[in-house]
Amino acid sequence: xxxxxxxxxxxxxKRRAARLAALVSSLTAxxxxxxxxxxxxxxxxxxxxxGATAQAAPAAPIPRASVVRKPSRNPTIARRKAAAGKSPVxxxxxxxxxxxxxxxxxxxxxxTPAAPWEPAQPASAPHHSRTPQEPPSPSAGETPYAIPSGYxxxxxxxxxxxxxxxxxxxxxxxxxERAARGRLLPHEIAGLRSVLRVYDxxxxxxxxxPVHRAFDIALSGLATNWFIQTDAPNREFIVDIGLxxxxxxxxxxxxxxxxxxPRTTPSEVIDEDWMVTDEAYWKLFxxxxxxxxxxxxxxxxxxxxxxxxxxxxxxxxxxxxxxxADLVIHGATEPRSTVAIQGQPVxxxxxxxxxxxxxxxxxTQTVAIDITxxxxxxxxxxxxxxxxxxxxxxxxDAASTETPRARTHARPSxxxx
Amino acid sequence: xxxxxxxxxxxxxxxxxxxxxxHPDFLExxxxxxxxxxxxxxxxxxxxxxxxxxxxxRITMSFTPPLLAMLADxxxxxxxxxxxxKLIDLSGKEIERTRWMPPFHRLALLYHHRFKTARQQFVxxxxxxxxxxxxxxxxxxxxxxxxxxxTHGYLPLMDLSPSAVRAQIHxxxxxxxxxxxxxxxxxxLPECGYHPGHEQYLKECGVRxxxxxAHGILLGSPRPKYGVFAPAVCENGVAAFGRDLESxxxxxxxxxxxxxxxxxxxxxxxxxxxxxxEYVRPYLSGDGARLNTGIKYYRITGKTNDKQPYDPDxxxxxxxxxxxNFLFNRAQQIEHxxxxxxxxxxxxxxxxxxxxxxxxxxxxxxLEFLIRKAHTDQTALSLIAPSDYFQxxxxxxxxxxxxxxxxxxxxxxxxxxGSNDWLYRHxxxxxxxxxxxxxxxxQPDALQRRALNQMARELLLAQxxxxxFILKTQTHAAYVYRRIHDHLARFNAxxxxxxxxxxxxxxxxxxxxxxxxFPFLDYRVYAD
Numbered sequence: 055x056x057x058x059x060x061x062x063x064x065x066x067x068k069r070r071a072a073r074l075a076a077l078v079s080s081l082t083a084x085x086x087x088x089x090x091x092x093x094x095x096x097x098x099x100x101x102x103x104x105g106a107t108a109q110a111a112p113a114a115p116i117p118r119a120s121v122v123r124k125p126s127r128n129p130t131i132a133r134r135k136a137a138a139g140k141s142p143v144x145x146x147x148x149x150x151x152x153x154x155x156x157x158x159x160x161x162x163x164x165x166t167p168a169a170p171w172e173p174a175q176p177a178s179a180p181h182h183s184r185t186p187q188e189p190p191s192p193s194a195g196e197t198p199y200a201i202p203s204g205y206x207x208x209x210x211x212x213x214x215x216x217x218x219x220x221x222x223x224x225x226x227x228x229x230x231e232r233a234a235r236g237r238l239l240p241h242e243i244a245g246l247r248s249v250l251r252v253y254d255x256x257x258x259x260x261x262x263x264p265v266h267r268a269f270d271i272a273l274s275g276l277a278t279n280w281f282i283q284t285d286a287p288n289r290e291f292i293v294d295i296g297l298x299x300x301x302x303x304x305x306x307x308x309x310x311x312x313x314x315x316p317r318t319t320p321s322e323v324i325d326e327d328w329m330v331t332d333e334a335y336w337k338l339f340x341x342x343x344x345x346x347x348x349x350x351x352x353x354x355x356x357x358x359x360x361x362x363x364x365x366x367x368x369x370x371x372x373x374x375x376x377x378x379a380d381l382v383i384h385g386a387t388e389p390r391s392t393v394a395i396q397g398q399p400v401x402x403x404x405x406x407x408x409x410x411x412x413x414x415x416x417x418t419q420t421v422a423i424d425i426t427x428x429x430x431x432x433x434x435x436x437x438x439x440x441x442x443x444x445x446x447x448x449x450x451d452a453a454s455t456e457t458p459r460a461r462t463h464a465r466p467s468x469x470x471x
Numbered sequence: 472x473x474x475x476x477x478x479x480x481x482x483x484x485x486x487x488x489x490x491x492x493x494h495p496d497f498l499e500x501x502x503x504x505x506x507x508x509x510x511x512x513x514x515x516x517x518x519x520x521x522x523x524x525x526x527x528x529r530i531t532m533s534f535t536p537p538l539l540a541m542l543a544d545x546x547x548x549x550x551x552x553x554x555x556x557k558l559i560d561l562s563g564k565e566i567e568r569t570r571w572m573p574p575f576h577r578l579a580l581l582y583h584h585r586f587k588t589a590r591q592q593f594v595x596x597x598x599x600x601x602x603x604x605x606x607x608x609x610x611x612x613x614x615x616x617x618x619x620x621x622t623h624g625y626l627p628l629m630d631l632s633p634s635a636v637r638a639q640i641h642x643x644x645x646x647x648x649x650x651x652x653x654x655x656x657x658x659x660l661p662e663c664g665y666h667p668g669h670e671q672y673l674k675e676c677g678v679r680x681x682x683x684x685a686h687g688i689l690l691g692s693p694r695p696k697y698g699v700f701a702p703a704v705c706e707n708g709v710a711a712f713g714r715d716l717e718s719x720x721x722x723x724x725x726x727x728x729x730x731x732x733x734x735x736x737x738x739x740x741x742x743x744x745x746x747x748x749e750y751v752r753p754y755l756s757g758d759g760a761r762l763n764t765g766i767k768y769y770r771i772t773g774k775t776n777d778k779q780p781y782d783p784d785x786x787x788x789x790x791x792x793x794x795x796n797f798l799f800n801r802a803q804q805i806e807h808x809x810x811x812x813x814x815x816x817x818x819x820x821x822x823x824x825x826x827x828x829x830x831x832x833x834x835x836x837x838l839e840f841l842i843r844k845a846h847t848d849q850t851a852l853s854l855i856a857p858s859d860y861f862q863x864x865x866x867x868x869x870x871x872x873x874x875x876x877x878x879x880x881x882x883x884x885x886x887x888x889g890s891n892d893w894l895y896r897h898x899x900x901x902x903x904x905x906x907x908x909x910x911x912x913x914q915p916d917a918l919q920r921r922a923l924n925q926m927a928r929e930l931l932l933a934q935x936x937x938x939x940f941i942l943k944t945q946t947h948a949a950y951v952y953r954r955i956h957d958h959l960a961r962f963n964a965x966x967x968x969x970x971x972x973x974x975x976x977x978x979x980x981x982x983x984x985x986x987x988x989f990p991f992l993d994y995r996v997y998a999d
Binding site: 169171172173174201202205211213214215216217221223225279281311314315316317318319320321323324325327328329330334335337338339341342343344374376380395396398400410411412413414415419 | 493494564567568569570571572575627628631667685686689690691692693694695696697698699700713715716717718719720745747750775776777804807808811812868869870873874875880881882883884887888889892893895896897899900955956957959960961963964978981982984985986
């Protein structure tokens with residue numbers, strides 16, 4: 055076991071440092087920070103979370119949330135983010151402003167300022183807003199509610215991630231640690247370090263009994279959680295967090311719950327009423343689509359609505375472009391006149407204006423526009439002739455670097471241009 | 472003639488509870504609107520057509536409580552109609568815009584017709600509530616509806632708090648009973664997430680079976696004699712059906728699966744992105760970011776960005792072929808199985824319902840073809856619901872399924888990793904506090920009862936597996952941070968208020984109105 059000296063294990067100091075790190079990490083918007091630890095192993099979690107980071111991120115949802123750089127598989131989402139880049143939490147943030155500006159009857163709650171987590175009043179106009187939503191300026195007296203960084207407990211919780219990995223999070227109060235230190239002899243203080251002690255307690259009541267295996271993980275100062283590699287499917291584990299003196303003395307600060315990792319190989323137990331041969335078992339294994347081998351890789355189908363997009367088929371990347379030309383016909387006439395383009399009626403607005411957008415194919419088009427007065431006595435026909443010709447090929451594989459040129463000739467007869 | 476085997480198609484419908492009356496237009500509410508237009512209405516239409524023509528079928532559908540609550544919610548119903556009206560307006564403009572481009576013009580007409588039909592069905596036929604028609608199909612024995620957890624909480628990572636698991640399951644079953652007027656035969660474990668022992672709470676609710684992923688059964692102990700092709704029965708009598716991965720893959724896989732066929736409609740080319748910004752701006756969400764409108768004109772074409780126009784006739788022909796292929800493959804699979812096992816196997820194929828129609832535009836057609844062909848073209852297999860299997864084989868092997876999920880990796884990695892692990896210390900604490908207060912308040916006064924029930928709502932809403940998932944994919948992460956923050960903050964404020972006996976009636980009422988699902992909720996489910 056390592057017996058490196060460490061004078062930085064003062065918990066209050068650590069907690070302050072943790073808060074500082076949290077602030078930094080929120081400002082650096084999720085950049086991997088010094089508090090993150092990598093547990094080396096066969097199958098490291100994509101992002102082993104540092105404790106302080108993990109705690110602090112939710113407290114500062116705005117910066118953390120703005121780290122959406124990864125191109126989303128669901129374009130709806132990714133592009134919304136891009137456009138909303140000014141403040142990704144614009145919507146929720148707007149609540150307070152909504153409440154303040156709501157024309158709805160003032161509820162008694164308005165006598166006490168609403169907390170940021172409180173729901174705003176229902177929207178007054180149930181119509182789709184088309185104005186960009188701006189983040190509110192928090193009204194005086196409001197303090198953003200932060201997700202608690204702790205609950206005043208001394209506890210460690212153990213969870214199973216998969217057959218090979220566990221996850222533990224914990225919270226230890228400074229006074230608990232001080233009390234533990236108080237039990238140490240002076241010469242034990244130097245080199246004292248925080249450790250996780252992982253016990254394989256399969257079939258045992260507690261770690262007090264001789265255990266199958268135990269190992270320590272030295273914690274870096276700011277950790278409040280850890281991904282633990284055990285590589286031990288179908289075993290039971292308990293984890294202690296404590297202080298380890300260089301004399302080998304271990305002071306327990308908290309003991310976790312017990313968890314059992316799942317098995318990864320077929321059970322050795324065979325029910326004689328339901329006998330199955332190895333051969334038949336593996337055949338069934340294959341027929342269920344699992345292929346061969348005892349450690350199949352499961353297909354990654356998942357359940358949420360926004361999820362299937364993660365299986366978007368790959369696209370062969372190459373230069374591509376897309377060019378279209380639309381013709382917008384717009385004009386105005388007497389209100390309540392009727393307008394038809396190519397014989398199809400077009401809506402005339404109350405002020406008599408109308409507009410229509412047509413996407414043009416290549417070639418020459420003659421567009422007949424008939425405008426009839428409200429009483430039906432007068433009709434005027436305007437007939438633009440539009441020619442669209444492209445030079446340059448637009449297919450993906452050929453000459454796609456050429457610049458397409460559009461030539462549009464509109465020859466309106468009449469004065470509605 | 473008795474069939475050689477059985478196929479159980481299971482469609483899992485779920486959307487997280489997203490309802491924001493405080494905003495006039497809320498992007499994430501579109502999840503529901505798109506699912507109604509593209510999945511729920513098309514499925515209903517086809518099921519009812521089959522029923523009216525006397526084509527027998529049996530499909531299992533799970534309905535999660537958040538989805539049931541949103542489908543029954545007048546605010547969202549009204550907003551859905553407005554959403555449709557905008558689509559009708561936009562597709563009407565598209566008819567004009569595409570007049571000179573016949574392949575697109577035809578599709579514009581098709582979309583316009585679809586949206587108008589959707590409005591007519593939603594408003595007139597179903598009077599804005601889609602639960603009743605599903606219930607009617609259930610009453611006629613054509614679909615077997617099954618329940619799911621209260622807010623699609625990921626139960627294996629909740630195991631620290633047994634009362635929280637119990638509440639997710641009990642409240643889920645209660646929501647089901649409110650919607651369907653009966654006990655559910657089966658239960659969809661969210662994300663197929665199974666933790667040994669959770670069958671206890673299913674039994675308390677009278678549930679007969681649940682579904683797991685394949686390895687949940689295959690790695691069960693003792694060794695399963697029939698693999699995933701017969702149910703396994705837990706010690707307490709609740710049965711588990713394992714997912715068949717072969718049939719799953721043929722639909723799920725984007726590369727090898729049917730939905731990736733080049734003739735099918737391309738999901739990722741939508742006029743919300745393709746057309747001139749000014750033109751589509753009125754149909755975008757409040758912030759003006761481009762988004763999917765649902766109007767898509769191209770077919771998948773191939774691994775290229777040079778997409779060809781979509782041809783619905785070709786696509787529908789392909790859907791029919793694929794339905795035939797699916798049946799053929801199942802018949803083959805069953806024939807092979809009969810050489811290994813001494814009974815008629817059941818092949819369980821669960822899918823997210825929203826795959827059909829939303830992602831895989833032709834999915835509902837495929838399903839209809841499948842049902843018709845299963846009825847007329849073959850006798851080798853028959854479509855059943857899992858519970859029907861017990862009539863054929865009432866006795867099944869007892870074993871303990873293995874911890875598992877259908878998420879990537881087969882375990883909990885998707886919901887427990889560096890992007891979302893911080894959630895659990897809060898969720899666990901909330902569950903602990905809820906349990907504590909539920910035990911301390913066996914005889915509440917009216918206000919305390921409301922506050923405690925609202926705490927339970929906030930806890931349940933915070934537990935939705937969707938949040939952990941979205942934090943991982945980072946697709947709507949800002950929204951999700953806010954949701955977790957709000958539910959946690961509201962919960963803790965109520966916790967303090969209850970403990971200090973200072974419950975503010977007005978504030979509580981506003982929370983009840985905002986986080987509104989489960990009006991029947993009784994927090995004492997946490998006390999046991």
